Amino acid sequence: MTSYILRRLATGIILAVLVTLITFWLLSFSFDGVVANILGPASSVDAVHVLKSELGLDRPLLVQYFEWLWGVLRGDFGVSYFTSESVQKAVSVRLGVTLSIVLVALALTVVVSVFLGVLAASRAGAVDRLAQGTSLLGNLLPTLLIAIGLVVVFALNLRWLPATGFTPFSEDPRRWAASITIPVIVLVINGVANMSAQIRGTMIGELQKDYVRTLRTRGIPAWSIVYRHALRNAAAPALVVLSLEFISMFGGALIIENVFALPGFGSFAFNSSLQGDIPVIMGVTVFSVMLVVSVNLLTDVVNGWLNPKARLF
Amino acid sequence: MSTEVALLETDVTEAASHRSPLRRLARDPQAIITAAFLFIVFMLGLLAPFITQHGPNDSSLNAVNADIGTPGYLLGGDQSGRDIFSRLVHSINTGAISALIGTSMACLVGLTFGLVGGYFGGRIRTAIEWVFNLIMTFPGLLLLIVLMPLTKGDFRATMLIFGVLLAPSIYRIVRNVTAGVKNELYVDAARVAGLSTLRILGRHVMPVVRGPVIISAAFLMGSSINLQSGLAFLGVGSTEVPSFGSMISAGFLNFYVHPTQFLWPALLLGAITASLVLLGNSLRDALEGARPKAAKLDSARVRSRGADLSGGNSDESNLLHIKDLKMEYPTPNGKPKQVLKGVSLKLKAGETLGLVGESGSGKTQTAFSALGVLPPEAVITAGSVLLDGRELLGLRERELREIRGKDIAYIPQEPMSNLDPSFTVGAQLVEGIRVASGMTRAQAKERALELMERVGIPNTQRTFDLYPHQISGGMAQRVLIAGAVACKPRLLIADEPTTALDVTIQAEILDLLRDLQQEMGMAILLVTHNFGVVADICDRIAVMREGLIVEEGDVIQVFHQPNHPYTQKLLNSILDESHLREDLTSLVTTSKEQK
Numbered sequence: 054m055t056s057y058i059l060r061r062l063a064t065g066i067i068l069a070v071l072v073t074l075i076t077f078w079l080l081s082f083s084f085d086g087v088v089a090n091i092l093g094p095a096s097s098v099d100a101v102h103v104l105k106s107e108l109g110l111d112r113p114l115l116v117q118y119f120e121w122l123w124g125v126l127r128g129d130f131g132v133s134y135f136t137s138e139s140v141q142k143a144v145s146v147r148l149g150v151t152l153s154i155v156l157v158a159l160a161l162t163v164v165v166s167v168f169l170g171v172l173a174a175s176r177a178g179a180v181d182r183l184a185q186g187t188s189l190l191g192n193l194l195p196t197l198l199i200a201i202g203l204v205v206v207f208a209l210n211l212r213w214l215p216a217t218g219f220t221p222f223s224e225d226p227r228r229w230a231a232s233i234t235i236p237v238i239v240l241v242i243n244g245v246a247n248m249s250a251q252i253r254g255t256m257i258g259e260l261q262k263d264y265v266r267t268l269r270t271r272g273i274p275a276w277s278i279v280y281r282h283a284l285r286n287a288a289a290p291a292l293v294v295l296s297l298e299f300i301s302m303f304g305g306a307l308i309i310e311n312v313f314a315l316p317g318f319g320s321f322a323f324n325s326s327l328q329g330d331i332p333v334i335m336g337v338t339v340f341s342v343m344l345v346v347s348v349n350l351l352t353d354v355v356n357g358w359l360n361p362k363a364r365l366f
Numbered sequence: 367m368s369t370e371v372a373l374l375e376t377d378v379t380e381a382a383s384h385r386s387p388l389r390r391l392a393r394d395p396q397a398i399i400t401a402a403f404l405f406i407v408f409m410l411g412l413l414a415p416f417i418t419q420h421g422p423n424d425s426s427l428n429a430v431n432a433d434i435g436t437p438g439y440l441l442g443g444d445q446s447g448r449d450i451f452s453r454l455v456h457s458i459n460t461g462a463i464s465a466l467i468g469t470s471m472a473c474l475v476g477l478t479f480g481l482v483g484g485y486f487g488g489r490i491r492t493a494i495e496w497v498f499n500l501i502m503t504f505p506g507l508l509l510l511i512v513l514m515p516l517t518k519g520d521f522r523a524t525m526l527i528f529g530v531l532l533a534p535s536i537y538r539i540v541r542n543v544t545a546g547v548k549n550e551l552y553v554d555a556a557r558v559a560g561l562s563t564l565r566i567l568g569r570h571v572m573p574v575v576r577g578p579v580i581i582s583a584a585f586l587m588g589s590s591i592n593l594q595s596g597l598a599f600l601g602v603g604s605t606e607v608p609s610f611g612s613m614i615s616a617g618f619l620n621f622y623v624h625p626t627q628f629l630w631p632a633l634l635l636g637a638i639t640a641s642l643v644l645l646g647n648s649l650r651d652a653l654e655g656a657r658p659k660a661a662k663l664d665s666a667r668v669r670s671r672g673a674d675l676s677g678g679n680s681d682e683s684n685l686l687h688i689k690d691l692k693m694e695y696p697t698p699n700g701k702p703k704q705v706l707k708g709v710s711l712k713l714k715a716g717e718t719l720g721l722v723g724e725s726g727s728g729k730t731q732t733a734f735s736a737l738g739v740l741p742p743e744a745v746i747t748a749g750s751v752l753l754d755g756r757e758l759l760g761l762r763e764r765e766l767r768e769i770r771g772k773d774i775a776y777i778p779q780e781p782m783s784n785l786d787p788s789f790t791v792g793a794q795l796v797e798g799i800r801v802a803s804g805m806t807r808a809q810a811k812e813r814a815l816e817l818m819e820r821v822g823i824p825n826t827q828r829t830f831d832l833y834p835h836q837i838s839g840g841m842a843q844r845v846l847i848a849g850a851v852a853c854k855p856r857l858l859i860a861d862e863p864t865t866a867l868d869v870t871i872q873a874e875i876l877d878l879l880r881d882l883q884q885e886m887g888m889a890i891l892l893v894t895h896n897f898g899v900v901a902d903i904c905d906r907i908a909v910m911r912e913g914l915i916v917e918e919g920d921v922i923q924v925f926h927q928p929n930h931p932y933t934q935k936l937l938n939s940i941l942d943e944s945h946l947r948e949d950l951t952s953l954v955t956t957s958k959e960q961k
Contacts, residue, residue, distance in 0.1 A: 068503050076512060083515030177660040177742075189647075193640035195592050197599060197611075198632050201618060209621075257660050263783040265663070266739045271798035271849060272771030275663045275763060285788045307507050308596050319507075323600065326511035334512060341505035361833040362787060 058350065065346030069339055070122070076338045077118050080331055084110045087329035091134055108134075110331075121335060130339070131332035133325070140336035143321070148340065150219055151310070151317035153229075155302045158237045162244035163295065167284070169245065170252025170291075174260060175279045184249060191246025196305060200239045200312045207235060217314035236309045243305075244298050251294045255287040262286075289360045296352040300345055387577075390652040397648035400641040407638060411458030418452035422608035431624055444613075444627055445620050454630055456608040461591040461638065464525045468590030469583050471529020472536050477579060479533075480540025481567050485548055491541075498534045506531045511602060519604040521594055528593055532586055539578045547574050577653040584646030588639045595635055610635040661742035666693075666735070668746045668760045684752070685889050686713040686857055691735055691749030705731050707913035708749070711891075715856065718883065718890040720900035720921070722936070723910035729893045730779075732910070733859050735759075736891070737776055738766045753857065771802035775850035779862040781842035785834035791845050792830030795852065802853040817848040821878060840871040847878065854886045861893045876903055897937065901925065909933045 080087075088105045089096050105111050109120075124131060130140035173184035208216035214235055220228040259265065260283050268278050307319030318337070325333035391397045410417070419438050420426075429436070429443030436442060440451040483494040509531070510524050517523035547553055547570065556566050591610075597603055598611025605612065610631045617628030688711040694702040706728050713719045721729050734740045736751050738758060751758045753773060758766065770776075778784040786794055795814040799805060805813065811830075818826040821844040834842060843863065850858060860879065864872035880903055883890055892904060900907055900921060908918040909930065917930040928934045 068500060071500055072503055076509070079509075079513055079516065086515055174660045175662060177662050181660040189643075192643050194636060195595070195639050197592070197596060197614065198636050201614070201628075201632070205621070253660065260661070260663065261741075263778060263780060264786045266734075267776065267778055267784040267846070267849075268786070268798075269663065269739050269763075270737050270770050270774070270776035272767045272769075272801050273797060274767060274801070277797070277801075278663060282786050282789070286786070304506055308600065311600055322505070322508050323511060326508060326514075327602075329515075334508075337508065338505060341508065342503050345503045360788060362835050 058354070061350045061353070062346075065343065065350070068346060069342040072342050073122075073335060073338050074118060077121070077335065078114065080329075080334065081114055083329055084331075087134070087331060090329050121332075125339065130336040133333050134330050135328055140332050143333065144318070144336050144340055147316060147318040147321040149221075150315055151303065151306050151319060153222065154233050154236050154309075154315070154317070155240065155299065155306060157233060158240035158244060158302060159295070159299055161237065161241045162248055162298065165241065165245045166248035166252055166291075169249040171256055171279060171284060173249070173253045174256035175275075175283075181253075184253065188246045188250045188253075191242045192250075194242070196239060196243055197308060197312070199242055200235070200309055203235045203238060204312065219313075219315045219317075232315075236313050236315065239309055240302050240305070244302060248291065248294055248298060252287060252291050255290050256283055259283040259286050285359065289356050292352055292356055292359070296348050299348055303341075303344065387652045391648060394648045394652065396644055397652070400645040400648070403641050404638065404645065407458055407634070408462050410455055411462055414452075414455040414459060418449065418455055420449040420452045422453045422456040423448060423606060424452075431620070431627075434626065441630055442624075442626070444616055446616075450613075450627065450630060453608045453613055454634060457610045457613060457631065458634070458638075460521065460607055460609045461594060461635075464521060464594035465587040465590045467522055467525040468529045468532060468593070469586045471526055472532035472586050473579060473583055475530055475533035476536025477540055477575070480537045481544055481571060481575070483537070484541040484544025485563070485567060485571065487545075494537075498537050501531060502534050504531065507597075510597065514602065519602075521597070521603050521607055521609070524597065524603065525590060525594060528590065532589065535586070536579060536582060539582060540575050543575050543578060544571050547571050581646055581650045581653060584642055584649055588642035588646075591635070591642075592639055664742070664763045665738040665761060665766055666740035666742075666744045666746050683714065684712045685715045685717075685754060686711070686736065686891065687750075687752040687755075688712075688732065688736065689750040689752070691732065691751065692747045693731060693735060693740070693749075694745055694747055695741075695743050696745070702745070705744075705913055706735070706749075709910070709913070709915055711908055711915065711918075713857070713889050713891055715889050716883075716887050717906065718892060718904045720904035720907045721891060721893045721910060722895060722897065722900060722907060724895060724936075727910045728913040729895075729910050730861055733776075733861050733891065733893050737770070737774060737859060738763075739776075771798060771855070772853050773855055774857045774859065775853075775855035777843075777846055777850050777858065777860040777863045780866050781839050781846055782834065782866075784846055785842055787834055790831050790833055791837065795845065795849050798849050799852045813852065814848070817852055818845070821845075821848045821851075821882075822874070823848075840867055840875070843867060843871075843875060844878070847875070847882070851882050851886060851888070855888060857891065858883075858888045859891045859893070862895070863892070864899060865894070865896070872899075879903065897925075909936065 084105065085101060088101045088108070088110065092100055092104060109117060121131070128141075130144070132139055133143060136143070169184045169187065173181040204216050207214050214231050215228075218232055220232045222229040256279075260279070265278055265283060268282060273282075304319075306317055307323055309315070310317040310320040311323070318340075322334070322337040322341075325337065425447040426443070427447055429439055429447040429449065431445060432439045432443035432447075434440075434442045439449050441454065442450050444450055444453070479494050479498070483491045506528075510527060513524070513527060517527070544567075553566060553570050556570055561569075595609060595611035595614070598607070598609035599615045601612075601615065613631035614628060614635070617624075617631060621628050688709055691706050691709040692704070693706040694704045697703050709728065709732050711719070711721070711732070721732065723729050731740065731744075735746065736758070738761065740746075746759060749759070753769065758769070761769075785791070789797075792811070792814055795817065796807065796810045799810040799813050800807065803810070803813075815826050815830060818829060823829050823841060823844050829837065829841070829845075837845070843866075847863075858879075863879065864875050867875060876899065879890065882888070890903075892899070894900060904921050906919065907921050907924050908915050909924070909932065910916070911932050917924060917928065917933045924933065925937065928937055
């Protein structure tokens, strides 16, 4: 098991190196623009030249990349070109904001999806149609529209919740909850739409399997067949969807953070990219890649625990 | 899954697939409405230069926040005095181009590499897998923004890159389907016949891959349009390009003064993406057949047609009495398929009855009726199933639960698929024993180990903690027998208990059943198509054909003097085989003796 995890982590690190290398190469096309950006609109060509060599951006690309990589290996991600903040600190603060929204949304998505999906698969009839309708509706509405719609109704018209902004949990838990409510709902609506449909489908498949019939002939009660046996077998594919959902929520947080003016990872990455803040972009890339890699690894480990056949250790 | 149910299902799907996918699509109102809507919308986009009076970026001071219906400004003007209608119609084009570029790119990349990766294994696939893993770990939106200097704000270039980022989803589908098809016999045959790889991929693999790709393409078009709008909403890219996203963003800022400016693009974007999702769902239904329907775990529906469903009047010396049982399945053409056409059976306590017949004759369905575990579509139209004089038909699942496991037990045909793959063998036995007997966990475990020992499982302690995939088919069948007889049922229904097993193990299992029967005094209803098995262990035999019992009687009597021509036919076709088998057994015994 340990060797498996180590192997996966090694793969992840290689992926991270490749992704950052490619990103750095792509960034190199806009080095001049970045420097001009730092200097402001009235910068002369000479000044750009000077600052470029000061920042070391005129050296061979690989030299620069490996210098950066060497720094990262020692835990130094550099400082922002624009705010002189340490990249590590800046990223982790923003990551906290996004994760606090995404993780809450993810937990709610799981609870609601399992409830809806299982109910739809095992009750059939009107309950099934209602659950399917709900998930279809979530699929039909683009995130952007749900987000704006909720802001208009609950924040602007009813004034129940703040329209924008973020309060850290440590400052005031109640205001924190209020500030993340709408963003979380938006993510949950989309997440549930995908996941409940998937759970319903897998559960229907499981409940039609032979072992379910045999369990019934033993006199095992329906709740045990549905929740203990079928759900456990349906959990593995659901988990894969969940991990994809997590990654897409994380990526999609960008738009949500922008609509709600949340100082999160997505909007931070977005603004830094627009500015061309190279150290920040590189740092953000490393964190995103490692996040994806760890989520996938975690999924496989939990999957092995759920599904004895897929046990890798 | 029993052969009979499988047969039935193929019947149903065959009937449904008589119509071509395109015809099915044309009959689906959801497909027609959404396709028509999308067609109209995209036509509006194409006709944009002819139906608008102003360019999407022409601003006029007179038109700033103009009201709806202002001459020349059908939907009014926006904050910068641009014609909202014109911007809306031109935005359709932006969306359509985004969808086309993103989806074509994703399909092109995903399809090419999926076919190659699925068809060729080994190093080629490993390399491709790595590349797609790389693509999937790229922080997508971020990459699109980082690449702004390269794309120079042109949304078409951005969509091209986005297409590559979408490609993994197509790649995975195509790779899996191709890898599956590759091993099909007809592809082997084509390869042996010397067809080139390219030709095989084009002629044999593409048709299978086409359906799933078309379905995902519909969904990918939706995500492409959404992504382009999202980026435009954030203000990424050229401001010159009219887009739903930039219109929504501008309208949002102006929401309090002129809410309709926000409403139009939002509604149109919502309707387009919704239509694409709904159309994708319709395509899936048409190309992949109806999706499985949800069903409650419940005893079969009973619809009496004035027949005798009262039961009750117990002149019963019989343990199990099935009277004139009629059961049918609905079919797509509306005419139900009669599966049981009036089956009658009697089984006394301690007796063994062999229910024989060819596949599809209704044997298993009769057994399932007695157990109350028919598939949810099944409808019992008439008849009665009496256990000790008590009517079982019409009982709720809850009431049947009290009888199952204690009075009636069941041994399935296919041992492997009848154990829950996620629980250890022991845990499954313990749960059954506890439910049927109310024992504590420790008592139940002890009883389970006893039973496992009794049914001939070696090393019971160790096997107790194994998962079903870790034991052999023969062992799995012993586990299922142990589970069935755990609470000493009075009636054991065994559905082809030896068919899926090796010949040598078949005999052992039959011996075990015989011993257990003598020990516990159970009656056995043995469903089989094997006369050898009947001769071996049954007292009486019932021959079934097309949903009816055609002959019933004492085993020896029926074997010697079959009355019904069908029984004669069955016996004739078997006799040669049993003749052969006698030779074989003598061979085996002699070889054993020689050892």
